[in-house]
Amino acid sequence: MMITTNPGAEGPMRAALSLCRRHIVAAFGFSALVNILYIAPTLYMLQVYDRVVPTHGRLTLWFLTAVLLFALVTLSMLDRVRTRLLVRAGVRLDATLAPLLLDATIGRPDQPVARQALREFDNVRQTLSGPGVLALFDAPWTPIYVGVCFLVHPVLGVVALVGGTILPLIAWRNEKGTRTALERAQIAATTSYASQEAMLGGAEAVRALGMRRAMVTRQLRYRETMLALQTRAGFTGGNYMTATKFVRLALQSLALGLGALLAIDNQISGGSIFAASFLISRALAPIEMLIGSWKGIAQAHGSYLRLDKLLTETQTAGAVTQLPAPKGTLRLENVTLFNDTRDGTIISDVSLPIAAGEVIAIVGPSGAGKSTLARIIAGAIRPDRGRVRIDGADATDWDPEQLAEHIGYLPQDPSLFAGTVKENIARFRTELAHDPAAIDAAAIKAAERARARELIQRLPGGFDHELKPGGRGLSAGQAQRVALARAMFGDPAVLILDEPNAHLDAEGDGALLAAIDHYKKAGHTILVVSHKLGILPVVDKLLVMRGGRVEMFGPRDEVLPKIAPQRPRAVPAAPAKPAPTITAPSASA
Ligand SMILES: Nc1ncnc2c1ncn2[C@@H]1O[C@H](COP(=O)(O)OP(=O)(O)OP(=O)(O)O)[C@@H](O)[C@H]1O
CATH class of the missing domain: 1.20.1560.10 (ABC transporter type 1, transmembrane domain)
Structure with a gap:
């Protein structure tokens, strides 16, 4: 009952x-x-x-x-x-x-x-x-x-x-x-x-x-x-x-x-x-x-x-109406999050329209609130004020588990769990008595989308490789790519990737770029928190955060010259070396 x-x-x-x-x-x-x-x-x-x-x-x-x-x-x-x-x-x-x-x-x-x-x-x-x-x-x-x-x-x-x-x-x-x-x-x-x-x-x-x-x-x-x-x-x-x-x-x-x-x-x-x-x-x-x-x-x-x-x-509210699968339009309305002592804000009054199919890079200095904003949009935490709308509906009107099926989130720390690589990618749906063969197929597809299948198959046991508590048993880069595959499980309409390339080598960077490009072409909405320039070729808009506020938001080619005037004008097609970092201009600039 x-x-x-x-x-x-x-x-x-x-x-x-x-x-x-x-x-x-x-x-x-x-x-x-x-x-x-x-x-x-x-x-x-x-x-x-x-x-x-x-x-x-x-x-x-x-x-x-x-x-x-x-x-x-x-x-x-x-x-x-x-x-x-x-x-x-x-x-x-x-x-x-x-x-x-x-x-x-x-x-x-x-x-x-x-x-x-x-x-x-x-x-x-x-x-x-x-x-x-x-x-x-x-x-x-x-x-x-x-x-x-x-x-x-x-x-x-x-x-x-x-x-x-x-x-x-x-x-x-x-x-x-x-x-x-x-x-x-x-x-x-x-x-x-x-x-x-x-x-x-x-x-x-x-x-x-x-x-x-x-x-x-x-x-x-x-x-x-x-x-x-x-x-x-x-x-x-x-x-x-x-x-x-x-x-x-x-x-x-x-x-x-x-x-x-x-x-x-x-x-x-x-x-x-x-x-x-x-x-x-x-x-x-x-x-x-x-x-x-x-x-x-x-x-x-x-x-x-x-x-x-x-x-x-x-306690969450009881039964909520099942909404149709979203297309990926996001709208943030005055999103605000207070700090623990509630005498200041971590995110202040953020309002943004994000069209379905856009790729947005969230940039800004450390502590600017990028990850926190990503966590709010992903539904990991609730804002204290304001709302996140998905296809016009308030995110809180959704059943959180149902909504999560349409959102792929890669947290800054991969947060993998004890269990096989496949179980992790499949978000442990195996525990819910779903069709095992369908789950296997979806997990493999997600790994392919994340360009991580080969990497996983090289592990002892491949997709059945057992991770230890806390997801131990993989290198930081491997863990990040498995977590990317998990985010892509079920082809969600919205992908939120927090520093997806923090631990990746050049091959991983390329794979990530190809994966994002694939989703972009398929019309999925993608938000990427990143300090690296490598993702810029696939980015439509840049969101610059500072002190929990939106400092700039607009098309990449308009915003980029204002925040990185020292960069060469052309956006690199793909990074040959480890990508340089994106820095927002100093407050005085
Ligand atoms: N779990 C938390 N509890 C309380 N405060 C937090 C928590 N996480 C982050 N903060 C605070 O929120 C602010 C924004 O942190 P956030 O991680 O969003 O920044 P960021 O822009 O992603 O930084 P970085 O680029 O270094 O990851 C920081 O000043 C931090 O002190």
């Missing part, structure tokens, strides 16, 4: 939980039966002391024992069933939420909670079927046990009532005393794990640059913060746990003593002494268990809230 968020409606986590409501309600119902059966040993004890021992009734003892064993076997089975119901609820929750959470992690990789989302979710799922939740289900039975104590004798009832009042107070103090520390510890842990993951991603550079000890020290500092907060919460929780144990043991013993006094005065039977102590212990057990498991419950609750926020923020 699809979970969507409407303003004012229940959050996505709650909506998912409500899908498991039947399991949870059933587990609660079984808890009621379990708690009724927990009285069986007490009744057995009463009967043995008060009926069997005085009358020497062996047969009665056999009968009572048989009934008790039957009750205990039933209790164990019911206990097992309620635990299994909660585990099943967890599995169901996983089936509903794991795809949404994985999707959300891709949507917000900048957030530590997104990086740890599945770990946080596993925490919630395991807590759901853990002893803390069972204790929560048992807790409503505490007043009933206290009531039964009153039935044995009002004095013993008062002792149970004292325990039933003091322990929830301790539990409440425990919750108040540890909540903030636990929340902070959890956030510190999430940040620490996320930073560790990032460090491992750059482990090679860390080793080569002699940053090993420095990075370990920094990582330990994060852990220290996390440990200090966890220790503080642990100490506070431990104090309350000790107090709980003391109160329970003291009241249990007191009940024995008082019971003995009452028995001496012939107000209760001998068996009732032990029965009352047992009932008090049973009445207080869930509260004691709750205090003991509170850390886990509070952490799971924190995770629940963070995941709910993440899902609410990243």
Whole structure:
């Protein structure tokens, strides 16, 4: 079932939980039966002391024992069933939420909670079927046990009532005393794990640059913060746990003593002494268990809230109308992107018309915002203001996965993944149970379009060459050409290539130029971010960026003399040597 968020409606986590409501309600119902059966040993004890021992009734003892064993076997089975119901609820929750959470992690990789989302979710799922939740289900039975104590004798009832009042107070103090520390510890842990993951991603550079000890020290500092907060919460929780144990043991013993006094005065039977102590212990057990498991419950609750926020923020609208395949007309309207602190912009008010079939080179100095603009047009990030229109329709009106089929994007860092070269080129469509033969054919065609087929076939295993995590196993130039083939998979109407020739040799440069030329002739729209002149022969227009703004935009032959007056007038047909770089004029020029 699809979970969507409407303003004012229940959050996505709650909506998912409500899908498991039947399991949870059933587990609660079984808890009621379990708690009724927990009285069986007490009744057995009463009967043995008060009926069997005085009358020497062996047969009665056999009968009572048989009934008790039957009750205990039933209790164990019911206990097992309620635990299994909660585990099943967890599995169901996983089936509903794991795809949404994985999707959300891709949507917000900048957030530590997104990086740890599945770990946080596993925490919630395991807590759901853990002893803390069972204790929560048992807790409503505490007043009933206290009531039964009153039935044995009002004095013993008062002792149970004292325990039933003091322990929830301790539990409440425990919750108040540890909540903030636990929340902070959890956030510190999430940040620490996320930073560790990032460090491992750059482990090679860390080793080569002699940053090993420095990075370990920094990582330990994060852990220290996390440990200090966890220790503080642990100490506070431990104090309350000790107090709980003391109160329970003291009241249990007191009940024995008082019971003995009452028995001496012939107000209760001998068996009732032990029965009352047992009932008090049973009445207080869930509260004691709750205090003991509170850390886990509070952490799971924190995770629940963070995941709910993440899902609410990243959820895409439900079904959107399927639009026809675009021809490739682009229009940028006041596209603006703020920086992280939102006190400045990375892209400011960019408005551009790009006709279908045009080839645009985006140039400008480092940090001008070229890659960021390319990422926005490719749909990798959303602008904070303004819109990108494709064939007149706002890009956000498209189903992102459907739109991505019509956009080929080559990021600055090739971003290949563990898997075969073919799987990477085919954008892992093999995972979606599409026709494998058609995917193979499309992957080979894309490699041919990118002029990368020969290069791939020279690899061990060719198209089935396995890449390691992070796409390792190829040279930078090879990776770039495989990523170019991936961009061209499915002959998309729009191609956005960010520094496609950054790592290419002369052969690669030529191949790239031929590939772009082919797409241009076929009427595809192409945007190329580049510092190199090699692509100029196929370029129609130049977009010059500076400081996140459009500095110049127009036909190549009009813009080029203004930004590179030192260049020879004729545009080279193809670079014989490594291509020189395109430089925008300095701000003062
Ligand atoms: N992920 C990010 N988070 C925050 N700021 C970013 C991010 N990526 C880029 N920036 C900022 O955006 C600005 C533009 O960066 P961008 O990568 O778009 O420049 P560029 O013109 O492509 O540079 P280059 O030619 O060096 O690749 C930079 O000042 C950079 O600090």
